[in-house]
Amino acid sequence: MKVTVVGAGAVGATCADNIARKELCSELVLLDIKEGIAEGKAQDMMQTAALLGFDTKIVGSTNDYSKTADSDVVVITSGLPRKPGMTREELIGVNAGIVKSVCENILKYSPDAIIIIISNPMDTMTYLALTSTGLPKNRIIGMGGTLDSSRFKYQLSQHLNCSPADLNAVVVGGHGDTTMIPLIRLATWNSVPVTKFLSAEQQEKIVKDTMVGGATLTALIGTSAWYAPGASGAALVESILRDEKKLFTCCVALDGEYGQKDICLGVPVTIGRNGWEKIVDFELNADEQAAFDKSAAAVRSMNDVLKTL
Ligand SMILES: NC(=O)C1=CN([C@@H]2O[C@H](COP(=O)(O)OP(=O)(O)OC[C@H]3O[C@@H](n4cnc5c(N)ncnc54)[C@H](O)[C@@H]3O)[C@@H](O)[C@H]2O)C=CC1
Numbered sequence: 001m002k003v004t005v006v007g008a009g010a011v012g013a014t015c016a017d018n019i020a021r022k023e024l025c026s027e028l029v030l031l032d033i034k035e036g037i038a039e040g041k042a043q044d045m046m047q048t049a050a051l052l053g054f055d056t057k058i059v060g061s062t063n064d065y066s067k068t069a070d071s072d073v074v075v076i077t078s079g080l081p082r083k084p085g086m087t088r089e090e091l092i093g094v095n096a097g098i099v100k101s102v103c104e105n106i107l108k109y110s111p112d113a114i115i116i117i118i119s120n121p122m123d124t125m126t127y128l129a130l131t132s133t134g135l136p137k138n139r140i141i142g143m144g145g146t147l148d149s150s151r152f153k154y155q156l157s158q159h160l161n162c163s164p165a166d167l168n169a170v171v172v173g174g175h176g177d178t179t180m181i182p183l184i185r186l187a188t189w190n191s192v193p194v195t196k197f198l199s200a201e202q203q204e205k206i207v208k209d210t211m212v213g214g215a216t217l218t219a220l221i222g223t224s225a226w227y228a229p230g231a232s233g234a235a236l237v238e239s240i241l242r243d244e245k246k247l248f249t250c251c252v253a254l255d256g257e258y259g260q261k262d263i264c265l266g267v268p269v270t271i272g273r274n275g276w277e278k279i280v281d282f283e284l285n286a287d288e289q290a291a292f293d294k295s296a297a298a299v300r301s302m303n304d305v306l307k308t309l
């Protein structure tokens with residue numbers, strides 16, 4: 001198996017590191033446009049192989065797409081991250097051009113690859129990847145809800161004083177500070193609804209802190225986060241290559257599910273060897289559906305901006 005990660009910055013390198021440590025593939029290509037960075041980070045990671053005991057061969061490439069040939073999965077992390085005070089949406093002007101050209105280059109050498117989009121604004125970049133490549137919809141997966149759901153579990157675990165691994169909790173909708181929807185009504189602690197243990201104020205705080213999770217880290221670090229984003233990308237790669245059919249929230253093309261069409265938005269999907277395989281379409285309550293529709297309207301207006309670039 002072969003995986004390519006495009007963008008050897010903070011998220012791309014962390015994602016590659018997670019993939020190698022788990023030996024998800026025999027060959028891993030790390031590609032970046034900036035001279036030397038991908039080769040350097042690839043070598044640095046290879047120099048952990050003797051210590052960590054993995055056999056994945058990591059190859060760095062400065063924009064030479066021939067090295068990525070026949071990749072099974074490609075993770076796209078190339079593009080600008082936001083700075084404190086910015087929204088993800090403000091990155092659209094620069095990142096749309098990057099994502100479109102990276103997709104074109106990738107498909108020249110790996111026409112059958114499954115593509116995972118991480119670059120922001122992720123929902124719109126996923127829509128752009130889908131519409132500009134014309135690939136079957138199951139092969140384009142946006143990573144956002146996987147990360148947001150993990151952050152939701154972290155916030156819940158802080159209030160419940162429990163292991164995040166014992167929690168089931170999903171965030172649906174867009175991957176934006178105001179567009180994501182943590183579904184606290186449905187969150188459980190080993191099958192027991194978390195709402196039984198949390199006051200209304202605590203629930204409200206958990207939801208709010210989850211929604212601004214990325215912005216909070218950006219303010220603290222000075223650029224956006226990478227450990228959880230990189231691990232989230234690698235978790236999707238793992239479910240694809242091992243055909244695990246795990247259920248993640250991912251940004252995928254909707255065709256009537258959750259009442260939406262002609263848009264890519266975060267919903268629960270199974271992830272396996274064919275990419276995203278099945279949308280789990282369940283009934284939201286009236287408030288949740290209204291929030292989902294509002295989220296869709298905001299993402300759709302960003303998608304419209306693509307026509308003006
Ligand atoms: N969807 C999500 O949940 C998350 C998305 N992100 C997004 O991921 C992206 C990357 O973030 P970081 O890794 O922190 O940024 P970074 O600045 O550390 O790395 C980005 C890398 O992309 C490279 N690059 C730029 N144009 C390129 C091109 N045409 N071809 C190949 N490489 C190119 C740059 O040289 C740089 O090394 C940002 O857009 C950020 O907003 C970050 C975290 C989570």
Ligand SMILES: O=C([O-])CC(=O)C(=O)O
Binds near residue numbers: 215
């Ligand atoms: O906050 C950002 O800009 C990066 C991102 O998408 C996240 O960490 O959720």
